[in-house]
Amino acid sequence: MQPNTLSRALANGAIWGFIVLELIFFSVAGSYLSISDQAFMDYDNMLLLLKQSAPIGIIAMGMTLVMVNGNIDLSVGATFAIAAIVLLDSMTWPIFAGLGDWVIPVAWLLSLLVGTLLGALNGLIVWKTGVDAFIVTLGSMLGYRGIVFMFNGENPTSHLNWTLVDFAEAEFLGLATASWFLLAVTAGIWFLMARTVHGRNAYAIGDNREAAVNAGIRVGPHMMINFAIIGFLAALSAVVFYSESGSVNPNDGQLYELWVITAVVLGGTKITGGAGNVIGTFGGVIAIQLLRKGLGHIGADTSTVNLVIGLILIAVLFLDRQLNIKGKEELKV
Amino acid sequence: MATLTKQQIGSVLAKQGILIAFVIFMIAFTIANPKFLTMDNVFSVVRSSAILGVMALGVTFVVISGNLDLSVGSMMSFSTIVVLDLHDKIGPFMAIPAMFAMTLCLGAFIGFLVGYLRLNSLIVTLGMLSAIHGLTLTYSGGQNMDIADKEGTWFSVFGQGTALGIPVPILIFIALAALLGLTLAKTPFGRKVYAVGGNGTAATFSGIPRARTVFFCYLISAACVATAGLIQASRSLGSQNTVGQGLELEVLAAVILGGASLLGGSGTVFKTVIGVLILGFIQNGLLLMGLQFYIQFVVTWVIIILAVWLDIAAKRGKLWSAIA
Amino acid sequence: DTMKIGITQNNVGVDSYQTTYEKAFIAAAEANADVETVVLDAGGDVARQIAQMEDLIQQEVDAIIIWPTNGEAVIPAVRKASQAGIPVIVTNSNIAEQGFDFVKSFSGPDNITQGARSAEIMCDKFKEMGIENEAKVVHITGQPGYTTAIERAQGFNDRLPEVCPNVEQIDQQPGDWNREKSQQVMEAFLVKYDDIDGVYAGDDNMGVGALNAAKAAGRDGIIFVGATNFAVGYEAMAAGDYWGSIYQSPVDDAEAALKTAIDVLNGEEVPFLNYFDTPKITQDNMGEFTKPVF
């Protein structure tokens, strides 16, 4: 009874067709407009694309789970920043002074732990108060950002550890560390959602919460776990990214929630919950990153980039609808 | 009989949970700083909330119809920049209708996409957020827009004037709230908005033109945005391209704080006004207390959740949610 | 043989300084037949900026100009460029010292000095008015977290007590580089404090917002000092409402960056810290300056 996630995602994802269009367009346009001699569809460039997709992509996988579950998390950007601060700051704490480079895994764990807890806190509030996740996380988007600023005033928190940078920049089998993390998270969340009881229950809750409650699923704790997972992934994204960059501005991660949600919805996940999968989300993430990269490649200026990105989001939706239209026998509602 | 009246009181209270939250916060802030409840301060808060408030009125329609509008912030930047630019070029008399027409075109475009083409409103308006920002930048060349003769124009009346001792922005806000409040609560159109948002299929089965209803909601939203842009432009007689940036989430927060459900079908204009005032007074109250801005962030978080919690707890008659 | 120069800017749409910078940069590059540019905008997002650095490296440009979103986070990306043999020039706000090994030159204003100069303008005016022993000042800063905002605030806060030890700064809140936000903040200040003698704003946009609030409340006699003299600030100065600011031209900023890059590519010696001057401007000397174009 395996739901054939891959084939279904391919069948109803205009996103893949759109990615192909993007590739063709930027390759052709690039050969006229780009100042570079490098082709757009260069192999290395595509690997780079994968790496650059990681910060948004890793969070987007968690968002897929949370949105399929019928919730949403707007606080991921702030969680991302807090986790980054914990990561970079904890490496300088005196209690870890004796650890040498072993401080790195400790800082990682600490950061992931904090992210998980912040996510779980959102989940706990949603569960216990019954306030809609949109409001709860809209609030904590602000509150967590406040915590970020509390930490180090308005100043960036920095700790450049070259061992860490070298690890983050390392490549294994041609793929950068960040790419591996993205692929691993995608595979992991796919497994969780498509194969495990927890994942299938997530669909059931998002689809028909009352039915899930009636069937005896513990909806509250279940949602809390999913919020914890997205908190963990927001932190993981920070860990992967800031290991390489070594400094976090208190504003970092702002608007990530919107980009992440865009990627997820472009990938076919229903905002109301119950339907969606990470393969589609992966496509959504790639499509957005490709768009940004391509527009840079052909040298579009800022106002054009804004205009084009906006209109293209709409165009993808339109395309998707045209592809999924059921023909004339449909009920007109 | 006694229990019945008790129940009645309970149900009246339950309907006004958000109002109660509002009163509690007002009292707390007044205790913290006596200047909080002075006429001057109240006017100043309501005046600067008026811009957010006017936008929230329009978004209330959109949210009740079961959709979202994230483009209001960047659309407000657009109308502000346009009206300021046209003010010097064609004069305020022509500039205002021209700006309204252009903003309404944007609203109509969104309404067409979401209403008639049935595209997902979150993504459409998110896309428009970006696209309109690009449009504004192209229009203005990225430059600030300022009116050349700031002293000599009657244009400043919308943002800076007073009538009967009350600042004009407040009057506009009140007038629009009354107009739109009546429209939503009392007219056939308002009823259709609730029906479409509550159950679009059932509304269709009742002969209600769903697409047209949604379309008009976006048109109303755009008209409100244009009004907000007008007040904004008139208030400062000059503006940056980013003047409305980020307002979309504040607007949405105000609407939801007022008790509208994102699923559509519920909410009222009155409650949105309360939501707007709560946000405005929280910000102002915390400023007056002289807290660090980041403490303000955290406190705002707590207050938003407490307010909504109180509201729904009153409705369900239980503090803790029934979710297992 | 043309020079291919890539630039990744901080956040172009956010204010007219950055937009004017972008335009001036493109104009300057077009005016030079030997230069081809690719102009990118990080939208204030450090991750996007790092990705743009990587893209520029991948496109094999000859030189990269970066306006850092975060002066430390971009260091590894800058190192990558330098390892790839591409010279990097930092513009407008500098990167942290650890990265100095990987960049050729910095060109831009000195924001700490700017803040200090604003403090001096403010203090001199108070002395002229004879209130240097009792004056009270409020301070509206730029967007929290941005280097420029931090450095200007720091320069002002450090310098004011040195020149005017008895002037008291009674409050400080961010105005997010936003005229409207600043106006709201000032409205609250005006309610809260009956006595305000001076306002320092991190740029003229916010300064004018504060001025609008004071005007609406009918509070005269407040000294407004800003930074980055915008056209609005210049006009308000001409009208006598606004006292002073710091003159800083995005056109100079952009042209300096491009010129530095070209010089580096031509193998010329360039100084490592290439500050261009940002003089004080007040009602007294504004005749010496042309009205800013932005």
Added chain:
Amino acid sequence: MTDAKPVLHLDNIVKTFPGVRALDDVSFSVMPGEVHALMGENGAGKSTLMKVLGGIYQPDGGAIYMGDERVVMAGPLEAKAKGIVFIHQELSLAEELSVAENIYLGELPRKSFGRVDWGLLTEKTNAILKKLNVGFDARTRVGDLSIANQQMVEIARALTVDAKAVIFDEPTASLTDAEKVVLFDVISDLKADGVGIIYISHRMEEIFKITDRISILRDGQYQGTVNTSDTTEESLTQMMIGRKLDLSRNASHHELGDVALEVRGLSCGKLYSDVSFQVRRGEVVGFYGLVGAGRTEIAETLFGLRDAHSGQILLDGEEVRINSPADAIQRGISLVPEDRKGQGLVLGMNCRDNMTLPQVDDLTAGPFVAEGAEVAIFDQYRDRLDIRTPGWKQQVGNLSGGNQQKIVIGKWLSMHPSVLIVDEPTRGIDVGSKSEIHKLLRELAAQGYAVMVISSEMPEVLHVSDRIVAMYSGRIMRTFTSEEVTEDSLIQAISGLGGDKAA
């Protein structure tokens, strides 16, 4: 029966909602191996009582016993753990998931790492589906199934666990006869295993066919329990509604008027083809067929919700194009849709607003809705249809299922249509109201309305119709007059056997 211990005993249960005392000291018990019917009018409190038993509501007073032990059903989970299986009145399914996942919702079999044991799940599900003899398999997406098949999925849940007691809350409301047979087999198997069964239904023939005892509720109060074999339909009805029921078919003899609605050669892809019929003023035409016969789709086409590919629709002899429900309404067509929750009602709106929704544009005083006129309409139809609600302000979602249905009917009657189409009009409606509605349909015809009744209940069609159109697989097989029709010939016609193809 006296010495055996009840599997379940409810003792003096009280439950109130704001403004409603839904259950007032109700006591009730079920023996092992017994099919115990729970009957009562719409809104009598049957579903509420069962939700208390299933742990979905907490009672305000009273106690629940299983065997000798007093138990507290703190939630659905506890109820399930104690062996109580609940088949809900309103479908309670996750449409995006497969049949198997829905049947085992909340207790999917696990392997290592929290994985779903798909093999075991499919195996167990297929075993159940085989027993139920349905035409879909374990992997089908539930959203792709018809309402009837979705109901079968709900029913399948009864077979997943070792149940001590199974509650069926109106399981047959949307089932066809063939499926009912399967359901009754399932029930008798359960019964043989000593499971206690609570069976809620408004259909007398089922009650008498399968139940052992009957308990009756009226307005939240317990009226008593009788042995099925000792009672009659009439006395049951009297217990439920407190009066006698008039089952005669009145107003049946009146003059037929002109043809109000005529359909010629209407086709729409695979849904229906070459459909032609006429409905006269003063006539009730019944449409009978199996689920999927295409009747609903024809109704939707007439109501402007679906485009036909070819054919003509004539109103009063004039060809019309109906592009939207607004068109249809304007031309005097009303449709009571089959899915009241999805298509009929805005559940979050109050009763009055739901009822006047299609005419809100016309009920105005100046620019505003004339609320007084609305309340008048509501009051009129509440009285006429005997709708049980504390007042017009009540949210429709809080009404009992049957009363919700009446709101929908009221909504369309109040439009005074010239052509009234009703699709499964009495689904979930109690005997009393049902006969009221049948009477009403006849009356409307007598007043000159043209009425189309789509129903899957043969007695209903036979009872109300002047003519009966039998459909099979998108085609009209035969049209009967009320004089010539027999049950056998009707069944033959709708199963695609025999029956000459007449227009």
